Amino acid sequence: MLLPDVSALANVIFKEIDKAGPMPFVRFMELALYCPDLGFYERFPHRIGRRGDFYTSVSVGPLLGRMLAFRFSRWLGELESAGGRWQLVEAGAHDGQLAVDILTWFKEHAPATFDRLDYLILEPSGRRESWQRAKLGELGFGGRWIRSWSDLPAGSLRGILFSNELLDAFPARRYGWDAQARKWFEYGVDLRKGQLVWCRLPPTVDGEAGSPPEVPGPIQSMLPDGFAVESVPEARRWWRQAAAALSGGYLMTIDYGFDRAAALDPTRPQGTLRAYRQHRMLSDLLADPGEQDLTAHVDFAALREVGEASGLRTETLVTQGRFLTGVMEQVVRFHAPGFDWSRAARSQIQTLTHPEHLGDRFKVLIQFGAGMA
Ligand SMILES: C[S@@+](CC[C@H](N)C(=O)[O-])C[C@H]1O[C@@H](n2cnc3c(N)ncnc32)[C@H](O)[C@@H]1O
Incomplete structure (x- = not known):
């Protein structure tokens, strides 16, 4: 027909x-x-941002990527001091913009770590991978792409696996x-x-x-x-596989949803x-x-339970506003490079952290694996 x-x-x-x-x-x-x-996420890269259909915290500007990069640099420091190799893995990278923001901060402000950075993108779609490769390539950044959990079998990952607005995009x-x-x-x-x-x-x-x-x-x-x-059973399955992949390090996601979904x-x-x-x-x-x-709220309590049942410990489940304010305090305390207080930066901070903008709507769940207590 x-x-x-x-x-x-x-x-x-x-x-x-x-x-x-x-x-x-x-x-x-x-x-x-x-x-x-x-499909909606298969046809064009510019679905997100002013020309697209919705904004994410990444479309607000490069600040989220810079703050994450700084936070990650401190976790990577812990992993390095414990010895051995590590990876930084992003899932749900879409057009690669967050990867660019993170890699740019490392390149400009933590060059020694940048030189050792093993940046992986977990991307099931060949189409989206080609957008990401093109965007990172234009800026001279490398990376490695993996398609599925079979490329990250149980216990094979030591490092940080993170995503922004991934799980709300899983079929419900x-x-x-x-x-x-x-x-x-x-x-x-x-x-x-x-x-x-x-x-x-x-x-x-x-x-x-x-x-x-x-x-x-x-x-x-x-x-x-x-x-x-x-x-969204797929979100639980994904989190379980992520937890299983991690032999040491951090699993983190930012998304909108409930600390504890009211069942009814x-x-x-x-x-x-x-x-x-x-x-x-x-x-x-x-x-x-x-x-x-099409999108549905994430049930963070369910993810938290899945991670804990898989042996991870929960570092935090807080609003994006509280999480980023905490990162900002560390930026100030450790005189982190690459942060200015220009009008543009202040406006991004406000949008990302103010409770009436994105600050309360988004939550951050961080769990960690063996050896990171
Ligand atoms: C809402 S967008 C978020 C994009 C970007 N992280 C941001 O914050 O701007 C969700 C992305 O996750 C991708 N995605 C969906 N399922 C995925 C999966 N199983 N693994 C990796 N990415 C996936 C979608 O195709 C889409 O590109």
């Missing part, structure tokens, strides 16, 4: 539904964001409450009269936290029909899944697949 008036990606989705029946939303989101050549399962039957269904996507529409499917229970929450008896009659929650939040009857396009938040998650970003 080919419907000529829809996008190539909509056609891929239509065909899959035509062949196999309605798809769970999690599959729709996977295709919408990552379908090779056609979306469950809904059937008020009449008083049980969960799974939101699916079907095709009716040439349009993608929501449908109700039996819930997939994924074993790895991919199941809807228990609803206490008295609440069951109060939950409105269609009340939505989501679960009455203020969010539609859950936390959102669409973004040209800097506007949109409620129609099924509209124009591949043309809008």
Whole structure:
């Protein structure tokens, strides 16, 4: 079946539904964001920033990268003093801008470490890897690319594995409450009269936290029909694999989400899944697949538990504002080079740390592995 008036990606989705029946939303989101050549994150590098669909802390300017680089330099110092080799691994690097900001700080202000730096990018997509290679190459930076966890098997990594806004971009399962039957269904996507529409499917229970929450008896009659929650089993799996890869060093992620997700939040009857396009938040998650970003809040408490169950210890789970203020204090205390207090820098600090800008919305989870107590 080919419907000529829809996008190539909509056609891929239509065909899959035509062949196999309605798809769970999690599959729709996977295709919408990552379908090779056609998905939102596959087509152009400039999805993020002023010309794109949404901002991240990286688009605010180079300050986040500089502050991370300075923080990393201190962790790398600890690793070096314990002896042996180490790596710095970024995941979710998209167009490579954060890598450029970090590498630039090291090159200009910690050249001895820069010379020993083994910077790896964990990137499953060949397309995105080519954008990153081009951007780093233009500035004369090297790097190494790895595709999957098989390139980072258990215990093979000593160093720092970090990401900014990675896990909120993982495909989410979306469950809904059937008020009449008083049980969960799974939101699916079907095709009716040439349009993608929501449908109700039996819930997939994924074993790895991919199941809807228990609803206490008295609440069951109060939950409105269609009340939505989501679960991102892939984020837990990713964190477990990251924890397993780390033989020593730090695992860190910055993202927006909950310290402890309220299982049933009455203020969010539609859950936390959102669409973004040209800097506007949109409620129609099924509209124009591949043309809008889809994202769900990260459940940090779940990640924390996964890391701890895998043997990591938690250094901190704080807001981005508190984390960066702490880094700033160290910048001042240790007279770190490469930081100025120009108007542009002050404005970036304010945007990154102020509670009403990005300071409270984003959280930082840092866990560490053996030998870093
Ligand atoms: C919201 S963007 C963030 C980009 C960048 N870190 C920033 O902060 O501006 C998320 C990126 O993670 C990528 N991504 C998704 N799944 C991934 C995975 N399993 N491993 C590495 N990157 C992934 C997406 O393609 C996208 O480029």
